Amino acid sequence: MRRSLVLTGAAVTVLGLLAGCSSGGSGSDSGKTTLKVAALEGGYGRDMYTQVIKQYEASHPDIDVQLQISKSIEDEITPNMKAGRYPDVVVLGQGRKAALTETLIKDKALEDLTPVLQAKIPGENKTVGDKLTKGIVGNLNTNPYGTDKTYLMPMYYAPTGLFYNQGLFEQKGWKVPGTWDEMFALGDTAEKQGIPLFTYPTAGYLDSFFFALLADIGGEQFYEDVMTYKQDVWKTANARKALDITTKLLGYAAPATVGYANEQDFTKNQQLILDNKALFMPNGTWIVGEMADAPRAKGFKWGLTPLPAVTAGGKRYITTSVESAWVPSAAEHKDAAKDFIAYLYSDEAAKTFAQSNAIQPIEGIASSLSGENAEFYKVYEDPSVAALVGGFASTAPVAGVDIKATLFDTANSIISGDTTEDKWQAALNDASEKLRQAGD
Amino acid sequence: MTTLSTPSPGSTNRTSETGGKAPSAGSSRRGARAAPARRRGNTGFVLACLLPALVLFAVFMVIPTVNVFRTSLYTWGGFSPDKRFVGLDNFRRLLDDEQFVRAFQNTVALLVVVTVVTMSMGLFLAAIMTRQRLRGRNLYRFVLYIPNVLSVVVIAAIFSAVYDQKNGLLNGTLRLLSLDGLQQVWLGNQRIVLYSVAIAMVWQSLGYYMVLYMAGMASIPEELYEASALDGASATRQFFAITLPLIWQSLRTTLTFFVMSAVNLSFVLVRAMTGGGPDGSSDVLLNYMYKQAYTNSSYGYGMAIGVVVFAFSFLVSLLVSRATRREPLQF
Secondary structure (H helix, E strand, O other), rough: OOOHHHHHHHHHHHHHHHHHHHHOOOOOOOOOOEEEEEOOOOOOHHHHHHHHHHHHHOOOEEEEEEEEOOHHHHHHHHHHHHOOOOOOOEEEEOOOOHHHHHHHOOOOOEEHHHHHHOEOOEEEEEEEHHHHHHOOOOOOEEEEEEOOOOOOOEEEEEEEEEEEEEEEEEEEHHOOOOOOHHHHHHHHHHHHHOOOOEEOOOOOHHHHHHOOOHHHHHHHHHHHHHHOOOOOOOHHHHHHHHHHHHHHHHHEEOHHHHHOOOOHHHHHHHHHOOOOOOOEEEOOHHHHHHOOOOOOOOOOEEEOOOOEEEOOOOOEEEHHHHHEEEEEEEOOOOHHHHHHHHHOOOOHHHHHHHHOOOOOOOOOHHHOOHHHHHHHHHHHOOOOEEOOOOOEEEEOOOOOOOHHHHHOOOOHHHOOOOOHHHHHHHHHHHHHHHHHHHOO | OOOOOOOOOHHHHHHHHHOOHHHHHHHHHHHHHHHHHHHOOOOHHHHHHHHHHHHHHHHHHHHHHHHHHHHHOOOOOOOOOEEEOOOHHHHHHHHOHHHHHHHHHHHHHHHHHHHHHHHHHHHHHHHHHHHHHOOHHHHHHHHHHHHHHOHHHHHHHHHHHOOOOOHHHHHHHHHHHHHHOOOOOOOOOOOOOOHHHHHHHHHHHHHHHHHHHHHHHHOHHHHHHHHHHHOOOOOOHHHHHHHHHHOHHHHHHHHHHHHHHHHHHHHHHHHHHHHOOOOOOOEEEEHHHHHHHHHHHOHHHHHHHHHHHHHHHHHHHHHHHHHOOOOOOOO
């Protein structure tokens, strides 16, 4: 008797285990469509999403939106995705460490969102395409395969560039340099006063620097060539010039930079700017919030400038980081997902987002900004400055080749003298060539 | 401890000669007497009791391990349904991958340096504390053991404060002693960053192994030391002739544990402290595997690295176990 009880117990345990592993299907029996939305909880917070979803549900009573939001959203949705349960809409940009967006692009696992551009925004007469800022779609950031199909909808955009202390420049009577020659002259002046010209939080932050520099030097065509791994592009004079300027700039780097350029200490590099111990660093607009509680020098005021021009009066580009919304091709409710994404560009939603400083690429929205943000977005008003979006084109993954690491992380070795500019150029050419072959 | 692995048949005789003094030997004899009495009907019952554990083991250990080996033969991003079988290509590519070779070298270096230092310091401290009847040894034991209960992320934060190039503890102390020339950018200099990581690893695990060895040493009968002292043996001689041989079996076990845990610990610590930087100079195998499998979307390649790590840990453990095999001694 007792034995059979134990046996039953064991059987129940096993069944329970197995059931535990396989439970959790979709639970929409009430006739409502359950739309699963996953979003990264970035600097903008989570309230704006709950508000927008509430507004959407009010006008769409047949849809129940489930929001999953987290600072490490990749870790939370990836296990389910591997088990075949995909969210319907994901708001997550590229350039994150977990590289989930990039992985799905490389795996060709995203839904074509070109129809969303022609879709009418729910409750409005305009289409999504009408409202978007010109030039914000159609680049490698939204059309990652270089075709005319859009897979990633641009959600929020923010300028990145060189951040500095406006207060210090006023005190010293310095002018923000307009060309690289002026930049290095300023570097020499500042060095005499014990202030290094340059620092970076970690080498990965050089992305905003490099992309703009490449376009400044060789124009958008050259930038495109580099991003699409054109053969021998790193052997060209333009590429050498970019590395020359960078190597020279790194020579002006604050001595503490490399030692602090890691996950633990990168804020100490950012602190150098606040303490007037370095003049410029590449960064994004989130820096204001990130360092909000940090102590700072008297009269400190954040400033943002595009990279200096290569020649006086030359065109300057400002790398613009764009977060995206996308739909996995394995999602369950793709049509509802597309409708929801279209709604995200409605006046109602845009207003809610803008209140949390999440600025969407919608025509005329920048005029509604206030405070430091307004100043940052003003960089686009300079007629000689153009926005630059995109990044390296996606290819099939090439094991062991990470061109971003080769391009950015090597800066650490350049500063410490562990490698040379020639070796850097050769390594870049090698990585680019391998990726080009994988893309063909 | 006495009968951890006793391949020679003579050892059983010896235990019975000593009158079954060692408790583990005694219990195994009792078990042997009970075995024939077990009735046949019990087998089903035993199997039923084992089933949940076996299912858990299969689901969480065997199947994932087999999957790692299988995936290492494919090119796969991690999500898409199109996996491409490439045979041993991933492994062939590993040989040409400079960053992989570097990560491998770093792992081996960490393993050797950290193992040797931790083991010898652990033994030394344990011997001093048990043999020399050190005053306040409980306090020392407590203090040295604390790092072991800290999370690795906390340790990373502590050491990044210690190593801080400007106002860190280390450089600050050096300045205080007017040894300014010895100041270093501990986490920024590519030639020493690995040793900076190694020191943090030693600090973390030293207390744990020391406590283990202390327990082993405490069970050695005092008579042996008294007898040898009468024969004029010095403390050093006693350590090498009595202490070390008698705790040899626990030393072997901990060594194997240590090799395996060091591979894991180095990953967590490197990830939290340096991220493998600057420029990959402190990368270790598991960190590189993570980068390839996730950041670089080369899941199959990452799993190939996983297979190498598996084989490597297995091999090292086997070698260590073989190299340290001795006839077990008893007291």
